[in-house]
Amino acid sequence: AQSVTQLDSQVPVFEEAPVELRCNYSSSVSVYLFWYVQYPNQGLQLLLKYLSGSTLVESINGFEAEFNKSQTSFHLRKPSVHISDTAEYFCAVSVRMAGGFKTIFGAGTRLFVKA
Amino acid sequence: DTGVSQNPRHKITKRGQNVTFRCDPISEHNRLYWYRQTLGQGPEFLTYFQNEAQLEKSRLLSDRFSAERPKGSFSTLEIQRTEQGDSAMYLCASSSRRDTEAFFGQGTRLTVV
Numbered sequence: 205a206q207s208v209t210q211l212d213s214q215v216p217v218f219e220e221a222p223v224e225l226r227c228n229y230s231s232s233v234s235v236y237l238f239w240y241v242q243y244p245n246q247g248l249q250l251l252l253k254y255l256s257g258s259t260l261v262e263s264i265n266g267f268e269a270e271f272n273k274s275q276t277s278f279h280l281r282k283p284s285v286h287i288s289d290t291a292e293y294f295c296a297v298s299v300r301m302a303g304g305f306k307t308i309f310g311a312g313t314r315l316f317v318k319a
Numbered sequence: 320d321t322g323v324s325q326n327p328r329h330k331i332t333k334r335g336q337n338v339t340f341r342c343d344p345i346s347e348h349n350r351l352y353w354y355r356q357t358l359g360q361g362p363e364f365l366t367y368f369q370n371e372a373q374l375e376k377s378r379l380l381s382d383r384f385s386a387e388r389p390k391g392s393f394s395t396l397e398i399q400r401t402e403q404g405d406s407a408m409y410l411c412a413s414s415s416r417r418d419t420e421a422f423f424g425q426g427t428r429l430t431v432v
Contacts, residue, residue: 213359247423250420296361302374
């Protein structure tokens with residue numbers, strides 16, 4: 205069975221500091237990997253995804269994640285965070301099912317950026 | 320198109336009452352998903368439609384829960400005889416055949432008192 209583990213439930217960090225949000229997955233088949241962000245009282249927004257090819261993927265707002273197959277990890281990083289990055293971040297895997305796919309989420313990591 | 324739309328955004332109901340939520344997917348998305356998100360947890364998969372056919376249901380979807388997508392467009396999720404444990408955010412998502420990810424609505428927050 206596929207599963208996603210986010211190792212930190214909360215990550216407090218000062219503005220302009222670097223941050224890493226950790227994610228490990230387990231799957232016996234090839235998967236797609238995602239990071240979603242959820243701002244307060246809003247739905248989930250896709251931040252970035254890994255499908256195949258280059259193991260380093262980037263988002264438009266400075267986040268990046270690296271797929272590591274041997275360690276079954278997909279950690280999210282940003283070299284310098286802003287107050288506006290405060291949100292809940294969910295790592296997810298997408299696995300095939302009948303006629304489509306379903307997305308399995310981790311429990312989330314709450315990133316809190318302090319001034 | 321404004322994305323996936325869910326109504327209502329918030330619902331407070333008394334224990335034992337029935338509630339129904341609606342989801343309007345992005346136009347021409349043939350795939351529709353329902354998830355449930357409780358406080359401090361990630362979304363959990365409930366069920367999946369391809370057009371009007373319900374192709375998969377999680378064991379989380381007890382017999383008090385029923386979802387429909389009668390014309391392959393909007394979907395409804397009904398919870399009968401609500402319990403306090405049903406309090407959660409119910410998220411709907413949709414995708415097309417060529418998409419590799421699902422697009423989420425803003426959710427319906429249910430509070431059972």
